[in-house]
Amino acid sequence: MPLYPVYALLFADSGLSPAQVSSLFVIWSVTAVVFEVPSGVWADVFSRRRLLALGPLLTAAGFALWTLFPSYPVFAAGFVLWGLGSSLRSGTWEALVYEELRLRGAKASYARLVGRAEAVGTTAVLVATAVAAPVMRAGGYAALGAVSVAACLLCAAVSWTLPESRAPRSGSAPSPSSLPDDPDAEDEGEEDEEEEPSLRRVVSEGWGQVRRSPGVRGALALSVVLMGVTALDEYVPYLAASTGVAAAAVPLLVLLVSAGDAAGGWAAGRGLRWLVPAPAVAGVCMAAGALAAAAGRAEGLLLVGAAFGILQWAMAAADARLQERITDRSRATVTSLAGWGSEVLSVAIFAAYGAGSLWAGHGVLFAVAGVPYMVMTAFLCCSARRRGGRV
Known part of the structure; x- marks a missing residue:
């Protein structure tokens, strides 16, 4: 997202003071802290793939608001949307990837896959940083915002293509004594039948x-x-x-x-x-x-x-x-x-x-x-x- 390396300049050019910019960062961090765990619970109850697709759409909405209506209240709203979108992906992505690999008998490749995904992401940030200057010269903040929104929409589309084999099951949950404490215990535990997941049940088992x-x-x-x-x-x-x-x-x-x-x-x-x-x-x-x-x-x-x-x-x-x-x-x-x-x-x-x-x-x-x-x-x-x- 080429808007990322220069959004602080957008804030400054919109008349925000350093104190106001710092308060926006606080709003961003607080949003991430507040929604981080609830979003994980949602991912265990609802479709993980849908949440992964929804996250970039929320971020895209925030960037679009910044570009069209630059002002402090809109920047704050954009950071809330960005923080919520990031929270929806955090934990959800790892859970979906590991479970799909486990079901295919390839869970040993999890670390390599997520590591390479992170490396590709880092490389993409470097490329976006490099192209930010020419894009800004060509079309200003409007062009940067449009390209960033397009990148988020592409991310949502790719997320929608991810496989998701997990489906609600029925039965009873494992007892606390059966919670896995070693790598080999998990597969046995996950074969146990369980009731249809609910928010309360997921929170209780996760904390357990x-x-x-x-x-x-x-x-x-x-x-x-x-x-x-x-x-x-x-x-x-x-x-x-x-x-x-x-x-x-x-x-x-x-x-x-x-x-x-x-x-x-x-x-x-x-x-x-x-x-x-x-x-x-x-x-x-x-x-x-x-x-x-x-x-x-x-x-x-x-x-x-x-x-x-x-x-x-x-x-x-x-x-x-x-x-x-x-x-x-x-x-x-x-x-x-x-x-x-x-x-x-x-x-x-x-x-x-x-x-x-x-x-x-x-x-x-x-x-x-x-x-x-x-x-x-x-x-x-x-x-x-x-x-x-x-x-």
């Missing part, structure tokens, strides 16, 4: 899986912490600029980090046995690269890009681990809990980064951000030791 299964809780927490790194994306340009390079070179350094992110997505699904040490390696790369950047060494962004790539790979592996340990009856609900947790963590990271910027530079703050991932490896090792070698 998280509360009673240590394996589910661990996989959920791992996914949340790994996804928290996405909050740092917003600050990469500042880190690049802190190296002292010319302003024209900053996008190239940002591109290095984005390329590392995409490489991690393409590598997803391979070498899953390295999930435990991966966060520590990423943390070391993050800290070393950030400190090098702070010292004026632009090549430090290569290490930062490697850290983002490793964490992107680890996110896909952790997501696959989570999907293995939950049942399809509340799969989107539990997956949405991970999305909700990551949104809350992102807000905390934004606040911590803003407070930290009062006493430290971007290089130091990125280096500090790498420390929790080193600690995570120690925690995973201890957890694996307690569980007899399983993470």
